[in-house]
Amino acid sequence: MAKNAGERILVADDDATSRKLLTRILTRAGFGCTEVPDGIAALKALQADPPELLLLDYDMPGMNGAEVLKQLRHDANSNIAQIPAIMLTGHGGEESEVLCLEAGADDFVTKPINEAVLRARIDTQLRLRSMRSQLQEQNDELEAWRRNLERDLEAARLTQQSLIPQKPPTLPGWEIAACYRPVIQVGGDIYGWLRMADSRTLFWMVDATGHGASAALLTTLAKLLFHHGTAENNQPAQVMEAVNNDFRSIFGARSFMTAMCVALDATTGRAGIVGAGHPPLLVARAGGRTESISSSAPPLGLLERTEFVETSVDLEPGDAFLLYTDGIYGSEHEDNPRLSATRLAERLQPLAESAQALLDRVVEATEMGGNGEALPDDVAAIAVRRSL
Numbered sequence: 001m002a003k004n005a006g007e008r009i010l011v012a013d014d015d016a017t018s019r020k021l022l023t024r025i026l027t028r029a030g031f032g033c034t035e036v037p038d039g040i041a042a043l044k045a046l047q048a049d050p051p052e053l054l055l056l057d058y059d060m061p062g063m064n065g066a067e068v069l070k071q072l073r074h075d076a077n078s079n080i081a082q083i084p085a086i087m088l089t090g091h092g093g094e095e096s097e098v099l100c101l102e103a104g105a106d107d108f109v110t111k112p113i114n115e116a117v118l119r120a121r122i123d124t125q126l127r128l129r130s131m132r133s134q135l136q137e138q139n140d141e142l143e144a145w146r147r148n149l150e151r152d153l154e155a156a157r158l159t160q161q162s163l164i165p166q167k168p169p170t171l172p173g174w175e176i177a178a179c180y181r182p183v184i185q186v187g188g189d190i191y192g193w194l195r196m197a198d199s200r201t202l203f204w205m206v207d208a209t210g211h212g213a214s215a216a217l218l219t220t221l222a223k224l225l226f227h228h229g230t231a232e233n234n235q236p237a238q239v240m241e242a243v244n245n246d247f248r249s250i251f252g253a254r255s256f257m258t259a260m261c262v263a264l265d266a267t268t269g270r271a272g273i274v275g276a277g278h279p280p281l282l283v284a285r286a287g288g289r290t291e292s293i294s295s296s297a298p299p300l301g302l303l304e305r306t307e308f309v310e311t312s313v314d315l316e317p318g319d320a321f322l323l324y325t326d327g328i329y330g331s332e333h334e335d336n337p338r339l340s341a342t343r344l345a346e347r348l349q350p351l352a353e354s355a356q357a358l359l360d361r362v363v364e365a366t367e368m369g370g371n372g373e374a375l376p377d378d379v380a381a382i383a384v385r386r387s388l
Contacts, residue, residue, distance in 0.1 A: 007126060008032040008049075012042035012068070013057040013088065018111070022055060025115050029122075039063030043071060050080050053125055058089040058100065065089075066103035073104040082132070084125040088113070156186045156216050163223050169193050171201060171266045175355035175385045179363055180378075181327075187378035188215030188257075189325045190222055194230045196263060202230055202239065203382055204261040206300075207278065207325040218257060221250070226261075236263040236274045237308040244276070244300045244308075256301035260323060262384075269315040269386055274308050276300050279326050280341045284348040284358070286318030286388075292345055320351065320358055320385035327377035330366040339365065355385040 009031050013019045019035045026033045034051065036042045039060050046054070054072075058065040065087055075081040087105035100108040106128075107121050168176035180189060188208035196202050204226050208218035222243070229242035239261060247257070260278035264271045273281050275295025283291040296309035315321065322344075329339040339347075347365050352358035359381060366379060 007053075008034065008051040009053045009055060009122070010034050010036065010042065010045055010051040011055045012036050012039065012045075012060070012065075013055075014038055014060045015057070018057070018088075018113075021113065022118075025113070025118060026122075029119055039065065039068040042068055046072065046075075046080055046083065050083060052083075052129065053122060054083055054085040055122075056085055056087055056105075058087050058091070065105075066099065069104035084129050086118075086121055086125060153186060157182075159216075159220070163192075163220060164190060165192055169201060171264075173387050174264075174266055175387060176382070177354075177356040177359040178380075178382045179359060180380045181363075182378045183327075186216035187380075188219060189327065189378040189380035190219035191323070191380050191382055192223060192226065194227065196230060197234050200263045200265050202226075202236065202261055202263050203323055203384065204239075204259065205278070205323050205325065205380060205382065206257050206259045207327075207378075207380075208257040209255060218255060221247070222257060222259070235310065236261050236272045237310045240274045240276055240297070240300070240308045241306070244303075244306055247301045248304060251301055253302060256299040258295070258299045258325075260295065262321065262323060264315075264384065269319075271313050271315060271321065273311045273313065276306070276308070277302075279324060279328075282322040282324075282341070282345050282348060283313055283315070284320045284322070284345075284351050286316065286351055288349055288351075290345040290348050292341055315386045317386050317388045318351065320348075320355060320383060322348065322358070322362065322381065322383050324362070324381035325378065327379040328362060328366050328381055355383040358385065359383040 009026050011019055011022045011033060013022065014037055023033045023035060034045060036045050040063055042056065056065045056068060069085055072083065073081055084106045085104065087100040087108040088111060089100060089108060090111040097108060106125055109118050109121055164180050165178070168178055178191065191205040194202045206219060206222040208215045208222065225243040225246050226239065228246065229239040233239045233242055240259065243259065258277040260275040260281060262271050262273050262281065273293050275281065276297045277299030278295045280292040280294045283293065285291070293311050293313065297306045328344065344362065347362060348358065352361055362381060
């Protein structure tokens with residue numbers, strides 16, 4: 001046993017001879033030692049100056065060892081309640097061992113005391129105490145780290161929330177509804193709308209790789225790139241090309257994101273659509289059919305030279321389009337398979353009476369597919385409908 005005068009042991013025994021023997025053994029081993037003659041004095045000493053370990057005689061007048069331990073283990077101060085205790089008993093046998101352990105003893109030593117056994121038991125309990133102390137320190141550090149992480153995530157959530165439009169734009173003759181539901185506080189989806197130089201409105205949506213803070217940083221960058229691209233270009237294909245070039249110049253091919261944008265002329269109802277690795281845009285017609293417009297290019301950031309092709313559609317009164325990320329497909333379950341673009345298209349008919357009702361129907365289908373479980377991916381969607 002390593003000698004350590006800084007480790008103190010409290011000896012509680014009503015027999016003076018036993019106390020002197022124990023004190024002599026402990027002092028030779030390098031421990032500091034305090035003696036008390038009974039259980040009440042032991043509790044007072046534990047409160048006044050808690051030791052590293054308690055040697056406690058089972059048979060004592062007034063308050064026996066079991067009663068002392070029961071009171072000790074219920075102490076409000078966890079540092080006192082968890083002091084390791086070795087019970088000293090003159091009663092051998094399994095029944096005595098059970099009584100000691102049930103009383104709250106960590107170990108026991110049978111009288112007459114065997115010095116080697118006593119020192120081995122003390123050494124074991126002090127090692128366990130040290131390990132518990134180290135574990136508690138690590139738990140405290142992890143808890144502090146968790147609290148700091150939660151604060152950082154909350155700050156990131158507020159920042160990202162400020163980037164996502166809280167109210168849809170006002171377009172005469174059009175209804176617009178949007179939703180955003182990240183898996184955790186922050187996510188990798190983002191959307192927005194911008195006024196183009198020719199007075200069209202550009203609806204755009206991005207799904208960055210991953211979740212959490214790293215993906216949220218990409219969404220912040222995506223918004224800046226779309227603002228910059230829209231300010232310098234008049235066509236949605238040119239906007240996507242500018243975003244791709246700027247994104248790749250920053251990250252090379254180390255990161256990518258899917259994206260889709262829709263340039264809508266609110267007066268004529270004509271829309272130009274460009275997608276990059278993104279789920280298809282769905283156009284729900286008032287007549288009862290739904291069209292799917294797929295992405296024409298790979299995700300942004302993968303290729304240096306990418307050809308972006310614009311697809312044009314004309315939206316008549318009552319028609320609507322749905323722009324979304326793949327989180328809308330939900331999760332896979334035996335009784336309710338994961339949605340697909342085809343199954344999602346079927347959900348859009350018959351066409352809802354408003355953009356908000358259409359969006360609510362889609363989100364409800366996604367949540368039903370989860371069977372009450374948390375969605376596996378971030379969800380973002382924009383529904384735009386031309387009024388009748």
